[in-house]
Amino acid sequence: MIVAKRHIEERYEKEIDAPVIIDMLPSSEQAEAARRWQELERRTNKKGLTNSWTWIKTWLDYHGPLLAYSFIFGQHNDQTIGAALVVQALYKRKGMPIARIHIGTGKYVEYNRLLVVPGYLDSFATELVKTVQYQFRWSELHFDGFVPEHANALLKVGRDAGLRFQVEARKSPIFDFQRASDDGHQDVLSALSKNTRYHLRRSSRLFEKTFGPVTVEWAETPEQAKAILKELIDLHQTRWTQVKHRTGAFDKEYLKAYYAGMIDTLKLWPQGALIVCRVKAGETTLGCLYHYVEDGHIMFTKGGIAQFGDAKMKPGLIAHVASMEEFWKRGLAEERNRNRGLSKYDFLAGDEPYKDTLTNTQGSLIWATAERGLLLWLMRQASRVKNRIKA
Template structure:
């Protein structure tokens, strides 16, 4: 089956520009015998995604049909999206979402960036995907990713490929040496994601407090006593979930606007994505919403994603410190205790540095943000500017010492 490409010469790099436009069902065979098809039609791509999702147990949330479809509903209008599907023989073994947009690196200079998974949104509107993954039959993962990279290596017109928020345990195939990619640089940023091991706690004594550090235990006991009586309301119905979600938005926005920041829900796309995700996945238990109240008043609302029995601390809203001391710490502690009793495996605080993550997340894992760059004038100039700035920093102190 023939592939079709529409390309023109890039005046800066001399490369051909324009992503290879393959006809629906066009194919590319890799050395590992996995055939990659590029699907442009969204309905067809989602149909294949659902078909494969039904055959795989423990589908990652970020690769679930519901997550993908919800994201496309909100963001497909601003990001060009293709579906990369992998076949071994006639069997569908993998699906991958590929986004594309132009990114300005320097004034007057833009590059074409590709994104693996639900990423590439405008700043301030992103769903900030973590534990990002492709949908693939597990023993085919490495070969499928290798086939994707080989396909992209044969595709002209892009300058940077970003694979965001991949767990370190499954990131290695994305860093494989593929000569066809013709890379100038490979960057891997590893970030710590702290979590609490609920299963181990449950096997020992089931008491979260006993597993925490001495100062954290003391602080929690004092705060909980000040806020008694405390109650956690775990949403059991979709109606309850949506009610908690709306209160969470109010608390979240009030907290951020008070310090001059827009808050996550200032983005209509982000807000609509979350509401739609709750409607699509609450009945399947893929999202959890909880409200924590002190003396009848709400001090915190939590919105967590359930990724294969691992709760991810996604978005939250807390009352002000003037109304309650350490509302975030207390809310997470009570939610962790409830999650432990309900049989969840872990409570993950995701990346980012906050005091409660250090206090409550007694274990850590790593997520990686991978970028593969091809040659482009914008990257060369950026590197030169960075090097010049570093040299200037060294030169100025030396001049002061000489004077």
């Protein structure tokens, strides 16, 4: 018995000490990557939205033709223990082409994370960073919108390998429904500050007097969600191009198609991971909102807000609070039916002042960039010389 136990312990130690081996698949082998990725999803108990194959595949359907990408799998004792998407992009800085690498689906993803079996995060991150460092040509390496646990694992490995990162931790303002309830509040409005409540009530009265009662239209079908998305895009582009004089988030047709495609693939909550809604006063639209949902965590992603030319009318604040009230109510209904409810409303990273007025806590997400190569070094030196001359 003692000998048998020793053999088991030796075999276990050998398995733990066995290295993680990286297997890299090109974009042409997406079918095989899908099989392995989905198999790993079934084996992991802890997964998110942005590292799911449904998310990855939909993103690649619309962005993939414009980029180069590879699938990275970590193998340990002939078992897949980790997966990551590596995206290669080319952009110009001061007219010079710069090669850029992203881990995950591009630079706008938030709550980014690796897909990895619990206990293997550090070992997979180690081999992933080594692979990116030595197997890819790049001048910039980006970790975009990562959850702190995964960002810290990647950053430690990168620093140990000699990479120097510029790291930015951005707050993600959140309204936590449970926290509000624990503080004795039964609705969103009562949990906000006195000043915010005043402006919201005044604005609501103005909208109701001018147009009619404020209501929330909740998309129950893909067709309804796409109709709301269409108006959202129109409102968003009008505001960003005419008021802010910027291009907006939907300036290309493939981006419009991408968000519509997500409605089909992610499915609508509670069966799926997407909520699309429109807030009206009477028959007049105040705003259209598009959200992802991950385990009850609502992530506000895109919005289109109408413009009224009256500073006392606050359509954006009314649209968010009316939606949040509806989410809280529907989440509680799901919980009463012993289903997963909706726990918090996350405005994601960004320093817009309105976010702080509508939240009661915050999370943190990490962005990091490493640079290497002579070209970027020369560009930095030239910039320093130029600044000295100006001074």
